[in-house]
Amino acid sequence: MYRTPPRAPPAGLEALTELALDLRWTWNHAVDGLWREVDAELWDATHNPWVVLQNVPQARLEQLSGDTAFRERLAAAAGDRQEYLDAPGLYASLWPGDMPAGVAFFSMEFGLSEALPLYAGGLGVLAGDYLKTASDLGVPMTGIGLLYQEGYFRQTIDATGNQREAFPYNDPASLPIQPSVDTEGVWREVEVPLPGRTLRLRVWQAQVGRATLYLLDGNHVLNGPVDRGVTAKLYGGGTELRLLQELVLGVGGWRLLAMLGKQDAVAHLNEGHAALAVLERARQCMHERSVSFRDAWWATRPGNIFTTHTPVAAGFDAFAPALVEKYAQGLLADCKLSLHDLLALGRADPSNDNEPFNMTYLALRGCAQACAVSRLHGEVSRTLFAGLYPRWPVAEVPVRHVTNGVHVPSWDSAPADTLWTVTCGKSRWRGNLACLEAALVACDDTMLWNLAARQRAELVRYVRERLERQLGLRGEGERDRTAAQGVLDPNVLTLGMARRFAEYKRMNLLLHDPQRLARLLTNPAHPMQLIVAGKAHPDDTEGKRQVQAWVAFARRPEVAGRVVFLEDYDLALAQRLVQGVDVWLNTPRRPWEACGTSGMKTLVNGGLNVSTLDGWWAEAYDDACGWAIAGPGGDAEDAESLYGLLENEIVPCFYERDAHGVPAGWVRRMRASMSRLAPRFSSNRMLLDYLEDFYLPATRGLRRRAQRHELASWAGQVSAHWHEARLGDVEVVLDGHAWRFRAQAYLGGVQLGWVRAELYADERDGMPRQCVPMQGGAPISGAIHGYEFEATLPAIRPASDYTVRLRPWHDDAFLPAELPLVIWQR
Numbered sequence: 001m002y003r004t005p006p007r008a009p010p011a012g013l014e015a016l017t018e019l020a021l022d023l024r025w026t027w028n029h030a031v032d033g034l035w036r037e038v039d040a041e042l043w044d045a046t047h048n049p050w051v052v053l054q055n056v057p058q059a060r061l062e063q064l065s066g067d068t069a070f071r072e073r074l075a076a077a078a079g080d081r082q083e084y085l086d087a088p089g090l091y092a093s094l095w096p097g098d099m100p101a102g103v104a105f106f107s108m109e110f111g112l113s114e115a116l117p118l119y120a121g122g123l124g125v126l127a128g129d130y131l132k133t134a135s136d137l138g139v140p141m142t143g144i145g146l147l148y149q150e151g152y153f154r155q156t157i158d159a160t161g162n163q164r165e166a167f168p169y170n171d172p173a174s175l176p177i178q179p180s181v182d183t184e185g186v187w188r189e190v191e192v193p194l195p196g197r198t199l200r201l202r203v204w205q206a207q208v209g210r211a212t213l214y215l216l217d218g219n220h221v222l223n224g225p226v227d228r229g230v231t232a233k234l235y236g237g238g239t240e241l242r243l244l245q246e247l248v249l250g251v252g253g254w255r256l257l258a259m260l261g262k263q264d265a266v267a268h269l270n271e272g273h274a275a276l277a278v279l280e281r282a283r284q285c286m287h288e289r290s291v292s293f294r295d296a297w298w299a300t301r302p303g304n305i306f307t308t309h310t311p312v313a314a315g316f317d318a319f320a321p322a323l324v325e326k327y328a329q330g331l332l333a334d335c336k337l338s339l340h341d342l343l344a345l346g347r348a349d350p351s352n353d354n355e356p357f358n359m360t361y362l363a364l365r366g367c368a369q370a371c372a373v374s375r376l377h378g379e380v381s382r383t384l385f386a387g388l389y390p391r392w393p394v395a396e397v398p399v400r401h402v403t404n405g406v407h408v409p410s411w412d413s414a415p416a417d418t419l420w421t422v423t424c425g426k427s428r429w430r431g432n433l434a435c436l437e438a439a440l441v442a443c444d445d446t447m448l449w450n451l452a453a454r455q456r457a458e459l460v461r462y463v464r465e466r467l468e469r470q471l472g473l474r475g476e477g478e479r480d481r482t483a484a485q486g487v488l489d490p491n492v493l494t495l496g497m498a499r500r501f502a503e504y505k506r507m508n509l510l511l512h513d514p515q516r517l518a519r520l521l522t523n524p525a526h527p528m529q530l531i532v533a534g535k536a537h538p539d540d541t542e543g544k545r546q547v548q549a550w551v552a553f554a555r556r557p558e559v560a561g562r563v564v565f566l567e568d569y570d571l572a573l574a575q576r577l578v579q580g581v582d583v584w585l586n587t588p589r590r591p592w593e594a595c596g597t598s599g600m601k602t603l604v605n606g607g608l609n610v611s612t613l614d615g616w617w618a619e620a621y622d623d624a625c626g627w628a629i630a631g632p633g634g635d636a637e638d639a640e641s642l643y644g645l646l647e648n649e650i651v652p653c654f655y656e657r658d659a660h661g662v663p664a665g666w667v668r669r670m671r672a673s674m675s676r677l678a679p680r681f682s683s684n685r686m687l688l689d690y691l692e693d694f695y696l697p698a699t700r701g702l703r704r705r706a707q708r709h710e711l712a713s714w715a716g717q718v719s720a721h722w723h724e725a726r727l728g729d730v731e732v733v734l735d736g737h738a739w740r741f742r743a744q745a746y747l748g749g750v751q752l753g754w755v756r757a758e759l760y761a762d763e764r765d766g767m768p769r770q771c772v773p774m775q776g777g778a779p780i781s782g783a784i785h786g787y788e789f790e791a792t793l794p795a796i797r798p799a800s801d802y803t804v805r806l807r808p809w810h811d812d813a814f815l816p817a818e819l820p821l822v823i824w825q826r
């Protein structure tokens with residue numbers, strides 16, 4: 001059912017409403033022309049069909065309703081949409097019916113379009129790309145987020161170069177969303193109990209192709225005046241407001257899912273903000289099945305997956321115990337939990353009463369599977385979380401990784417898209433993207449170079465226009481605005497650098513030696529130009545100083561026209577930049593960039609990356625595809641390395657032309673980067689990884705646990721008696737070319753069937769980490785609960801590499817995540 005916008009379109013144009021409300025228009029540009037025809041001025045100013053539809057004069061609509069040709073085009077567009085919605089999708093062909101309740105993706109931010117500003121940066125853009133990909137591949141996915149009435153701030157720069165923050169009100173009526181109503185047409189509402197009151201949340205929904213995003217909104221007339229602002233701002237306010245927002249997302253979000261009948265969904269928590277969902281899920285299961293909270297916790301945990309995005313402990317959300325106590329009263333009484341036991345779930349050391357309540361730890365404890373966002377971030381995360389898995393080798397800390405990817409059709413330029421359509425066909429983005437490689441084989445050097453030139457020229461045009469508008473809004477005079485029309489040069493090597501001005505991203509690294517940078521920019525024969533954009537968090541004075549430094553640098557007369565700082569970095573600007581730059585520059589301080597995705601967005605358009613070996617670039621980089629800033633990590637050394645690369649490699653490579661005017665070395669890199677990296681760092685690959693490695697095991701785990709209920713009691717008994725178990729003598733003999741190990745174990749009250757003995761060897765001298773289950777379990781005569789285990793293995797490495805260990809074992813458990821106990825041979 002669709003809300004009318006606010007009037008019903010005239011007869012024959014009804015399909016405009018469904019097209020405007022399906023955010024597929026953010027990545028499928030086939031109907032752009034249609035909207036432009038409805039109202040060119042509105043379309044050019046907003047690129048938002050919903051706004052076009054709301055504001056187009058009635059007379060124009062009447063006119064179009066009488067225009068047969070237009071009506072036919074509209075019918076074709078609606079037909080194309082229906083075909084997209086009905087197509088089975090890659091998921092259905094690979095895993096039909098395997099996840100009946102689908103996946104619920106919880107995120108504090110969703111970056112789908114600048115027309116729906118519910119994001120601050122990469123976390124949100126990733127979430128947006130994820131939903132779009134789920135739609136393309138037909139993966140049953142529901143997004144759960146918050147509707148911020150003011151969103152994240154909008155940036156302007158004043159005449160002295162200072163960042164100013166504006167919070168324009170996002171009138172829900174003008175956003176491309178609609179009230180979420182039940183089968184009787186009643187507006188859905190979710191209640192979250194708070195101390196002394198009930199918080200009421202209105203539910204909105206956004207259509208993202210086949211996926212639906214539900215948005216919770218605290219601006220309900222029955223809420224108190226302060227509560228009505230709970231979901232006003234993204235990342236604004238203090239700790240208590242943050243906790244309230246996380247209650248809305250986790251508890252409110254889970255209640256909404258249950259209301260929709262999706263209690264058996266796989267819950268995917270995008271960062272720790274939504275961790276409270278695991279508590280609410282267990283609480284509801286406890287009531288449904290009339291079991292204890294503990295049983296419900298074990299029954300539901302396989303269905304929860306946690307993705308961590310933060311590579312430093314200081315980045316985790318943590319709350320003072322007193323604050324948690326204030327909001328947890330109802331939960332504690334309902335679940336018969338003690339405050340101590342609840343807090344223990346969010347502490348690295350459960351017995352340490354001084355530790356705050358950490359959402360990341362809660363997520364790790366409440367999710368059977370956890371995941372980092374790049375290979376390097378996986379390593380960093382395992383080290384960070386090692387304290388939660390005492391005595392486990394860091395390599396076995398149960399956090400794997402799926403490297404992020406980007407939704408290619410949201411980031412490719414129109415000419416790049418055309419190129420791929422010609423060579424790959426219409427469904428090119430709906431599979432594993434292997435077609436890209438074939439497409440490039442069919443493309444000669446001149447075609448690729450022309451693509452780059454066209455994209456650069458289009459970017460230059462866009463930057464001039466945007467800069468002129470920016471200056472106009474600031475009230476600059478005619479002369480400055482006219483000068484904007486002369487900035488940049490469509491034939492000059494163009495670098496882009498845009499992201500949040502967070503400290504670790506070192507947006508000022510290139511400014512380390514301003515004179516040297518100026519020389520690069522103004523080299524008469526081989527110049528370079530630079531486009532910079534990004535917001536600093538309103539409380540980040542250092543970030544704001546760096547914004548100011550860039551604005552000041554761009555105003556220096558000697559670099560005039562070669563450097564542009566564009567205000568208000570958002571999705572629309574990001575799209576333009578990644579489509580037009582030759583080089584995307586990223587300078588994070590290793591290992592602070594968990595993944596980074598902006599550089600991936602340039603791949604499909606042939607942009608090349610220059611970055612420190614952090615996040616995704618640490619696994620993507622090879623010298624055929626781009627460049628690595630290989631300093632040792634200090635700012636001065638990294639800056640030196642970056643200048644060196646620009647001066648000695650990047651600039652010369654760009655300007656070294658063959659007889660046809662083509663830089664062969666550059667185009668070779670474009671080709672390698674596009675064909676090798678674009679498919680690998682696409683969100684199609686990412687989502688398929690999550691499906692196989694996380695979602696399907698989660699669904700199977702949930703199903704098995706619904707059939708077998710003994711896991712909680714198994715874990716309870718193992719834990720209660722674990723201190724009684726110990727390992728005794730270990731013997732090893734060389735038997736031909738094999739080591740034969742025998743180990744004795746005394747289990748006390750732990751039953752033989754509850755454990756597994758293993759031989760463990762660390763990675764050493766080029767030999768991989770190894771873990772070999774031991775057989776047997778014959779009773780040791782004369783001993784009480786003493787057993788003998790043995791294992792035979794080829795004597796390839798020294799016997800001293802191996803250690804015997806004893807660990808809880810259950811075929812249905814996710815281990816060691818769910819019960820991280822272990823005993824090592826002494």
Ligand SMILES: *Cc1c(COP(=O)(O)O)cnc(C)c1O
Nearest residue numbers: 121122499570571574596597598
């Ligand atoms: C992709 C994107 C980001 C994330 O970029 P990183 O370089 O990964 O930090 C942030 N903001 C916008 C608008 C984006 O499009």
